[in-house]
Amino acid sequence: MEKNLSYSTQSSNYRLLKFLIPSLFGLLLFIIPLPYGAMIPLEGLSPVNIGIGFLAELIKITSADYIIYIAFIVIVLSAILSILSKFIHIKNEFLNSVLNVSPFWLICRILGAIFISMTVFGFGPEVIKSEITGQTMLGILPSLLTIFLVSGFLLPLVVDFGLMDLFGTLVSKSMYKLFKVPGRSAVDAISSWLGDGTLGIMITSTQYTQGFYTAKEASIISVCFSLVSLPFSTVIADQLGFMPLFVPFYGTVCLASLACALIMPRIYPLKGFKDTTFNNVQHLKEELVPEGESIFKFSFNKALDRAETAPSLKNMLINGCKTVIDMYLGLLPLVMAWGTLALMVAEFTPFFNLISLPIVYILEFLKIPDASAAAPAILVGFADMFLPSIMVSGEGISQITQFIIGALSITQLIYLTETGAVILKSDIPLNLKDLFVIFLTRTIIALPIITIIAKLIFI
Template sequence: MENINLQKEELLSRNLFKFLVPSFIGLLLFVIPLPYGSMVPLEGLSAYNIGIGFLAELFKIIFASYLPTVAMVVITTSAVLSILSKIINIKNDFIRNLLNVSPFWLTFRIFGAVFIIMAVLNIGPEFIISEVTGQTMLSLMPSLLAIFFVSGFLLPLVVDFGLMDFLGILISKSMYKMFKVPGRAAIDAVSSWLGDGTLGIMITNTQYKQGYYTAKEAAIISVCFSLVSLPFSTVIADQLGFMPMFVPFYITVCIASLACALIMPRIFPLNKFKNETFNNVEHLKEDIVPEHMSIYTFALNKAIKRASTAPSFKDILINGFKTVIDMYFALLPLVMAWGILSLIVAEFTPFFNIVSIPVVYILQFLNIPNAIEAAPAILVGFTDMFLPSIMVSGEGISEITKFIVGTLSITQLVYLTETGAVILKSDIPIKFKELFLIFLTRTAIALPIITIIAKFIFA
């Protein structure tokens, strides 16, 4: 009996250690900013950064001359192999799901390949390869390659060793009262915040199909809690030159996103969704903290239990490789294709200038500089979250305007090249027109809040 108790204590200590060490490293990499720029004497590094941002910058600096070509090879390979998958029987599930996509997504993989070849080789029509279209998108590829690569391998430190479960339970107590969703939605939010918005949506979709969420709850979570991750946010901040002040930049995003999450579940269109489960499966209730146990103890127990089932180092490498390949093959072509098409429309047609005329008056009312230039950037965010920052990153645009557009683009949350596409492809019952209305609603709520904070910061 004594031996059994000793074995249990040893196992508990080992699993506690397994939770604490990777989670602490995960906090350093994904959450806590440090002065890496002064620690490593290398030109181009931000003075302060979170660990994953620092590693991505390091990656980008070391391999700077190769990354545009790497992006071209990756995107072209994605298109070619996706075409071949239509005529070849692929037995491996991962490869088949990665390559055998619908004609709609295949079309944009092909567009992405054609566009990046033109941009790298500088051949083709001027409206595709110009500085404001093809070259602009090409300049974004190194940051994406670096962020995807680094986060793909390091994400398990916050997802698989209990940190996400621990933080999720700690902040779950008032979730339904504040946001009209179950407490477990906190875990979806944390997974997005620390990992990727699409990861949060995939978790939400799975929970919805299993009966943990109703249609209304799944809709609210997918557009209010599938936050843009810290790694993606560093790309936007870096594009606009705000990495030295990333902390106030991201705090502004968090405040505006919190306001959206508080307001949107109570108004149209989210309040019209029904509280019905997927295909009428049994509605599963979430775990309740036992009366004899504190929420901290319960969260720690859940985290230790999760750490006990964490993958091995070999599995982390294999899964990391799959994650990186998936992001490279699936997202890079879409960003390239939709980015250039949107920039062509924005730069070579009057479309966004015409539809954004009402926005110009709103920006002028809020006393935001460069209102005419910023208005199209605010609306183009529906297509891709990187485009607004690209459109205002040039010379002659006020710093406060760049700050407002950059933070707003992250807060808008619904992007057809990423989260929007995943939502539309999921079982969550949100249609395209509702998605666009949600985008506009988030913009309307967040813009005045961000403007007030920006004017305080830049005063």
């Protein structure tokens, strides 16, 4: 009897430690921001960041002299191996799925390899390799390289050891009621907000393939909760000279984003997605708290149950390698190809000026100054998140207009050079048309809200 009791106590302690230790690391890495920049005197580090963002920045800064060449090798290798896969049978199932892609994705990988070769070595047309096209994309790739590397191996600390189950169950009722998504999506939002928008999408995609989200829920979360990070928002504010007004600036972004998150799950196109799981895997729903039981106790037990089934360190490392390889070979060429093409269209053609002509009348109706200059900046955000603020940052543009465009560019959320490309590469069932409609919908919802607040601030 005493033996059984001792074994039961040891088993209970083991479950508790298996939940607590990885989850505490998960909190430090993905949720709790700390002043790493003050602790480590290294130029370029953000003053305050979450652990995963700090590690990514640290790797990016310390490898700054050669990280672009790593990106070059990865993208060119992806194109070469994908071409070879059409002639050589790859026995390994994982590598075959990564490399043996459809003709469309193969063309994207080849274009990515061509664009990065021209940009890195400075040959070919200026329209491809210029500072405002290929060079801009080269500036984005190091961040993606490092965030994919560290998150690929460390994501299990958040998703597999009970942390998301604990948070999710605690807030499940309100999240379903307000946003039509499980409570665990709050962790996606926090990781995006404090770290990186692509990080939230990676978490969402992982949870979707594991059965925790349906197609509809994963789609809602990826376009409503994978927020632009707080550090990047400061870059936009600084570009436009609004750092002294950062609190009201970012508060405006938060209010507009909240409105989008409340409205969009209830309208087209998100409303029409099916509540089916990825490949019909078992739907791991968040259970309702039984009558009379403490919500915290129930949530804690759910977290312990999840930790008990967590993968071993060996499996974590194997799965981490697979995630990083998939992201590197599959996504980086896509970002380079689509991002460069989008910037070429935005910077060297009148396309966005032409399609934004109707927007001018809307801005004039809202009494926004410099409507003709602001209209193209509203639509060009679909290509890249930084372009709108660049377009309105010059002299002669009203401060209120700069405030509106800056806040709107952060709220729009869908950018082909980053989050859009990650969503399209993931298993989340959103296509390019869906993303463009969602981008426009977010713009329509957010623009009046931001305009009203801006006018109150600059009254």
